[in-house]
Structures are given as C-alpha cells and as structure tokens.
Amino acid sequence: MSETRLLLANIDEPDLHTLEVYERLGGYGKRLRRALLELSPEEVLQELEESDLRGRGGAGFAMGKKASFIPKGDMDKYLCCNADESEPGTFKDRLLMQKNPHLLIEGCIIGGIAAGANKGFIFIRGEYAAQADILDAALAEAYGRGYLGERILDSEHSFDLVVHRGQGAYICGEETALLDGLEGKRGNPRLKPPFPANQGLYQGPTLINNVETLCSAPAIVEKGADWFKSLGVEKSTGTKVVSVSGNVRRPGNYEVELGTPVREIIYDLAGGPPEGRQVKCFFPGGSSAPVLTQEHLDLPYTFEAMAEAGSMLGSGAIIVVDDSVQLVGLALRLSEFYRHESCGKCVPCREGTNWTVKMLERIDEGEATPMDLEIMAQVQENILGNCLCVLGDSMAMPVGSMIAHFREEFEQHIEQARAKRDLEDVSHRGAPELAAAGEAGPN
Amino acid sequence: MQRAGDEGAIRATPLPTGWDEAVRLDADAATVPDPVDVAVPDELRAEIEGHMAKYPDRHSAALPALGAAQERHGWCSPEAIAQVAVVMQVTPAYLSSIATFYDMLRTQPIGSSYVYVCTSVACHLRNAKAVHDAIAEEAERQGIEGVDIREFECLGACDMAPMASVDGRYVGPMDVSDAPEFVRQLKEGREVLPGRSLEDPGFRLPWDTRAQVEQSAGPEARGEDERAPAPDYAGGDRPGTPEGDAA
Numbered sequence: 001m002s003e004t005r006l007l008l009a010n011i012d013e014p015d016l017h018t019l020e021v022y023e024r025l026g027g028y029g030k031r032l033r034r035a036l037l038e039l040s041p042e043e044v045l046q047e048l049e050e051s052d053l054r055g056r057g058g059a060g061f062a063m064g065k066k067a068s069f070i071p072k073g074d075m076d077k078y079l080c081c082n083a084d085e086s087e088p089g090t091f092k093d094r095l096l097m098q099k100n101p102h103l104l105i106e107g108c109i110i111g112g113i114a115a116g117a118n119k120g121f122i123f124i125r126g127e128y129a130a131q132a133d134i135l136d137a138a139l140a141e142a143y144g145r146g147y148l149g150e151r152i153l154d155s156e157h158s159f160d161l162v163v164h165r166g167q168g169a170y171i172c173g174e175e176t177a178l179l180d181g182l183e184g185k186r187g188n189p190r191l192k193p194p195f196p197a198n199q200g201l202y203q204g205p206t207l208i209n210n211v212e213t214l215c216s217a218p219a220i221v222e223k224g225a226d227w228f229k230s231l232g233v234e235k236s237t238g239t240k241v242v243s244v245s246g247n248v249r250r251p252g253n254y255e256v257e258l259g260t261p262v263r264e265i266i267y268d269l270a271g272g273p274p275e276g277r278q279v280k281c282f283f284p285g286g287s288s289a290p291v292l293t294q295e296h297l298d299l300p301y302t303f304e305a306m307a308e309a310g311s312m313l314g315s316g317a318i319i320v321v322d323d324s325v326q327l328v329g330l331a332l333r334l335s336e337f338y339r340h341e342s343c344g345k346c347v348p349c350r351e352g353t354n355w356t357v358k359m360l361e362r363i364d365e366g367e368a369t370p371m372d373l374e375i376m377a378q379v380q381e382n383i384l385g386n387c388l389c390v391l392g393d394s395m396a397m398p399v400g401s402m403i404a405h406f407r408e409e410f411e412q413h414i415e416q417a418r419a420k421r422d423l424e425d426v427s428h429r430g431a432p433e434l435a436a437a438g439e440a441g442p443n
Numbered sequence: 444m445q446r447a448g449d450e451g452a453i454r455a456t457p458l459p460t461g462w463d464e465a466v467r468l469d470a471d472a473a474t475v476p477d478p479v480d481v482a483v484p485d486e487l488r489a490e491i492e493g494h495m496a497k498y499p500d501r502h503s504a505a506l507p508a509l510g511a512a513q514e515r516h517g518w519c520s521p522e523a524i525a526q527v528a529v530v531m532q533v534t535p536a537y538l539s540s541i542a543t544f545y546d547m548l549r550t551q552p553i554g555s556s557y558v559y560v561c562t563s564v565a566c567h568l569r570n571a572k573a574v575h576d577a578i579a580e581e582a583e584r585q586g587i588e589g590v591d592i593r594e595f596e597c598l599g600a601c602d603m604a605p606m607a608s609v610d611g612r613y614v615g616p617m618d619v620s621d622a623p624e625f626v627r628q629l630k631e632g633r634e635v636l637p638g639r640s641l642e643d644p645g646f647r648l649p650w651d652t653r654a655q656v657e658q659s660a661g662p663e664a665r666g667e668d669e670r671a672p673a674p675d676y677a678g679g680d681r682p683g684t685p686e687g688d689a690a
Contacts, residue, residue: 076499088564088597098641119499126510126547127559127598129611130642162497167506168546170596184505186544202499245565245601250650252602271650287564287597319565319601333567337596343544 001260001268004231006239007215008255011099017134019141022102028147031222035110036155039221045114048217050225052237056092057082057173057210058286058315060303063217067114069197070205078201079112079120080208082178086125086170087286088337089317092241093211095253097124097131100215101138105161107214109147110221112159115207119160123178126167135163170341174389175208176200177343188345189389212241212316233259236302240316244270247277247322256301263297266320277322281405285314287334288394290401291321310401327406328413331399332360338395349392352383356399366421368414373403473535481529487515491530501531505541509548517555517589519548549591558629559595560607566597569616571605577622578607587630600641603648613641616649 005011015021023029035044049064070077081104085093097104108120124132139161142148150158164182166172172181176190179201200206216238220228229237236258242265245251249271256265266272266279273279281291284301290311292299299305306313321330339353359376362368380396387393403410490511494504508527509519516523519542521535528535542548547557560575575594582592598613600606606615609629614636617625621636628635640646 085599086597089601090597091599091601094599125599126506126545127595127608127611130613164503165507165510166545167510167541167548169544181506182503183500184502184541186540243601245604246568250648251565251604252648252651283564317601319568321568325568330564330567333562334564337563340596 001264003255003269004239004257005255006219006231007096007100007103007212007241008253011095016099017101017138019102019138019145022100027102027218028106028145031218032106032109032147033153035113035218035221036153036157041113041116041157044110044221047220047225048114051220051228052225052235053213053216053220053228054236054303055210056212056216056240056316058087058288060313063209063213064114066197066209067111067207069195070115070117070207071198072116076119076202076204077115077117078204078206079108079115079117080175080178080182080196080201080206081108081111081120081122081211081214082173082175082208083122083124083128083211084166084173084178084181085128085211085315086173087288087315087317088334089243089245089283089286089319090315091243091245092253092316094128094131096211096215096241097128098134101131101135102142103215103218104135104211105138105142105148107217108161109152109159110217111207111209111214113157114217115205117207118158120162121182121201122161122163123172123182124163124165125172126165129165132163132165139163169343170337171343171389171391174391177389178208179206186343188343189391191388210315232257233300233302235304236313240301240313242301243315243317244320245317246282246320247273247279247325248320249274258302259300261298262292262301262318265301265318266297270318270320273320273322277324279320280323280325280327281321281402283311283317283319283321283398285312286317287319287337287398288312288390289314290397291405293405326413327402327409328360328363331402332357332364335360335395335399338391342391346387346389346392348383348386352379352392353395355379356395363410363414364417366414366417366419368417370411370414372414373407373410377403475532475534476525476529478529481525483526483530484515487511487526488530491527495531502533504531505533505538506545509538509542513548517549518552519550520552546595553591554589556589556610557591557593558607558609559593559598561596561598561600561605562594563597565601566604566606569604570619573619574605574607574617574622577619578625581622581626582629585626585630587626590629603641609635614639615641 010016010025013021045064045067049068053063054060055063083093083097112120122135148159148161152159166181169187171177172187174189175196177187179196181187182201196206196208198205232238238258239255240258241253241255243253244265248266254265254269279294281293283289284292284306292309292311296309299309303313335353335356339357342349342353344350356376356379359372362372380400383392383396491504491508494507495501498504508531512523512527513519524535524538527538542550560578562571562575579592598608600613600615603615605617606613625635
C-alpha cells in the first residue's frame, strides 16, 4: 500500500517554499494563466463545482457549491482561508504551509477568481509562528513577481492577500468566529443565517475555505474536473492528506485517495499500534468525531462511510487509541479541552462542557454511581444542536460514543474507583485512631 | 500606625499587578486615551499603523497590535493596552476584552517568553502530561524566571508528540528524560534541543523512512547524531525504532 501524492507530491523537494523551486516544478505559470486568461471566472467556478471537491476542514461541504452561493455584483467580496488548524490530531495544514506556501497562495488566487473576491485573508493560528513567517515571505515573493496585486499577469483580476495571525483560540476555526477574530473581536460564533456567503467579513459576501481545500484547486484548474473525479470514489473525490497520530508506530501525514480502507492507513502507512497492542478505538476525523472501533477498520475512508458508521471524516485526522489506554482518562482530557475552548456565548456548551468534566472527575475519584452515566448522557443530549456552533456537540458526540461503545469499561471504572476510595477512607479514618492508640500504648 | 479595618490599611495592601484586581466602580469608564497623555514608542506605533493599513477596518488590527505590544512589554499590561488604544483610537476596555479571550495574550506578568507543552488528546496518548510535569518540576528546581511554562491545547504537531513550543519553535518528540537538558538550555538562553525542531533544516521524525535520497544533507546535518533515542512510549515500549523501520 502506498500513498497517492497530489498535494504532497513535491513535499520533500528542498526549498520548495521558494518561488524559484515552486515555479520550476510547474507552479503558477501556465496553470495560473489558464485560470486568469483562458477561462472565464464562471468557467473556473464550474470546474470547481464539477470536481465535487469537498471541504477538507471538517464539515465536508462542496467547495464549488459554496463559492456559487456568493452573490454576483460589484460589492466588496472576500476570500478567507481558514488556517486556524486547531482540531486535536490535525497537522496537515501545518505541513502544507510550511513546505509549500506558494501552493496555498495559488489556491487563494483561484478561490478569489471563483468567488469574485479581490481581497483575501489567511487566518493562521498564532501558534504557527514559523509557518506564518514562511507565508509572509512567500507573499512578498509572489507580489514581487506580479502574481498578487493589481491586474495579475495583465488580466482583469486583482487580488490582495494578507496573513492574519490569531492569538490562540480553538473556536476561531469555526467560520463565523474566525470572521470575528479577523474583525478584531473576541472569537464568538454568529447566528446563521445569514451565512458568510451572503454576509461575512465586514458584512460582505465571503468565501471561507480550509487550507487543504484551496491547495487542491490549482490542480483541478490545470487538469480538469474529470481528472480529479477519477481519484477517490463517487461522492468523495480526490485525495486526502490524513494526519495519523496517537498510538501508532509512525505518526505522520499520509496522502491517500479517498476510499482507501481505514485499516490500510492505520496499519500499512502508520505502522499500526505498538507491538502486542490492539486498536481499541479511533477518532476518524479529529477529536470531535465520535470514536469507531475495530469492526469499522475495514470501512473505506470516505465522507459517506464514516457518516454511516455514526462518525465523520471531519478534518481527516485519525487518532488511534490502543488497548492500554483508560477511556475515562481520555474522555476527561477531551472534555477539559472543550471546556477550556468554549467561548461561553451559549449556555448549553459553556455549562455542559463544565458539567461533563466534573462528572468524569467524580468517576475517576470514586464518587460516582452507575446512575451518573445516565445523567452524563442527558447532559450531552442537552448540548447537541442547542448552540450557535458545534463546539459543544464536538465534545458531546465523542464522549457519548465512548460511553456507548465501552459502557462496561466506564461502569467498571466507577466500581473500581469507588472501592479504592472506600479503602482509602478506612485507612484515613483509621490513621488518627491508630496514632492515638500508639501514644497511649504500653507505658 | 494603622489598625486593621482602617481604610488606609486596605489601600496599603499591594494589589496584584494583573487584570484580576478589583474593578473601580467609583471611577468613570476609561475612554479613548488622549495622545497627549500616552507616549508610544515610535517603533510600536509604526508597527501598529502598518497592521491597521492592511485591513479595510482598523479594528481588525487589534489582534496583531496587541501581539506587538506584548512583545515589547512582556505582557498586555495596562500601559501596553493604553499605547495600543491611543494608536488604534479605541477604548482600553475593548482591547482588554480581547486580551482576556485569547490564550496567547498574557494578562499577568508571567514572563516574556513561553513554553507551551501540548497535553491534548494525541499527545496525552503518548505520555505528554508526564513530560510537562517533568519540565515544570525541573524549572522550579533550577530556578527559572521570566518564562511562562504551561500546558497547552493541541499545537498541531501530533506527529512529533509529545512536543512543546518554545516561543513558537516546535520541538519533539520528547521524553521525560529530556527535561533537565531542556530546562538548562532554556535557562542559559540557548537553543532548546538543537536538531530536534520542526524548523531545523533536514528535520525528520525518528521513524520517518520516506527519506529523500537526493537530499544532500547527510545524517550529521540532520542532527541525528545528537538526537536522543525515540521517546519512551506511554506504556514503556517505543512506537517502532528507526533502525527497525529502515530495514
């Protein structure tokens, strides 16, 4: 089993991040000319729509369709590249931006053509300081060569691009919170509708796409939608850079055609769990995706198959959990993350994440009863679908799935922790009495 | 001599310097500062104005501007906020609403540089908590000052888990046994774990066998010599050794 490298094709090429090497390997030049001069904006959009390229950031919405929602007309329109990659387990965009920043810039230009936008922003998370510097340097090179700015390559299209550094907030990966972060506010999700395609950044129509999605666009323009559709399967076209992490021997980014069996990704590419261990469960699409178990290993890695199995492909990050891991501790770590990152705007999420953490702590400290699992399920139910964005759901779903798949383990943990606490109680209570007995001993 | 309960005694109690100090309800809300009252270093002013020029709306510059001010002041101090406010012509309250929201903006004078140790899900599965605790303990033992050492949520480098970001420089994979060296280098202001950062030329993960044959950098240049053996894995055994995988 080997990878199908499209986005990562030249990733090991030294100095790929420089314009010179990128151009030598076929970047910009002919295909950008095709997008700007040979094809009309409508044709670029049509090509993207027909490719069935689906968003690689998490929601999996068709990119071309999203771009087609942008109204026509002369108003100020914007393109936003979501490079706030913060989903636990995901590190594909980091690699793409660090090694191949010009591919992203070219993708942004093409996205801008499709959306009719003349101004674009790359919202990169503040933690990616080195990658942001690389992007800034690449932008300067692209401006210098006339690939950005006024009338690119003497075409009608002008496009300005700005790198905007975040300051550390998971929620800014949510598209409307990203817009708030870009407008210089606290990153709070907005009520939808209106959707960003109608009213986004500075109230203007805005196309928001993930780094990997935009990086896929240049090849589609160059080789056509039909070629792109020949990769992958029916409704999940193209390739996907999969970030594999957790309990595997070779964590890393692997690019495969969508539809590749999950087992091949985890075992053949990432080396499977360490010797003597088994896959207990895995998150198929970042930590927000409900966990799947061994029985799902032979499913094809597609948007549909993951959804049918009760999870999602999400950001395309597989986190493998082996049988040495205690799930209560993992669930606790997971909910602590969402508690910390909840922006606090919606009550079910703000309170629900906090309650979940407290209840899992109770389990771990031996103060819970089996009834707590029911209460916890109820808390998750009250979060699902009741907030402006899906951050709360992103905790409720995986935690719920862990309890659903491994209820016995949770119940056992409750019992064992209780027994342990009872034992400690006895020795604690016993200690002063024994000490007193010692003092009053034979004298 | 002041007695307890005396108002003067309460005022004499030094308040913490951060944003947790009590809000003065008797004072008027702070307005946009007058340029006459607040002196702004020229460099900082130029940087903030440069950010403002990039956006259709000057408010968008709030995040980068606060970042720039923090770089100079070490944290988002009241003085730093006032300087940003006067250049951007916004209220200090607006800026502090942002400073308190984002994780990378410091509202306490903890230190001008940072070490974020990722303890999120993927790192958690590889024993990251122990690595953080070892570094924190070691920092206390060696008496480090001016560095904000903390657990952090996913930093997007789960391939090199467990890892840490030292002022934006990603290092990993780490092991509990790296802590003493890590802290010593940090304390001496040297590069932390040289050769083991994502940004180091030719950096490769210990188990990465997709090596480019054509790359001129030899093993020395890749820093493999100084590299400690692959980190201890959660349970004790390793996720595959480089030698084994290369075969």
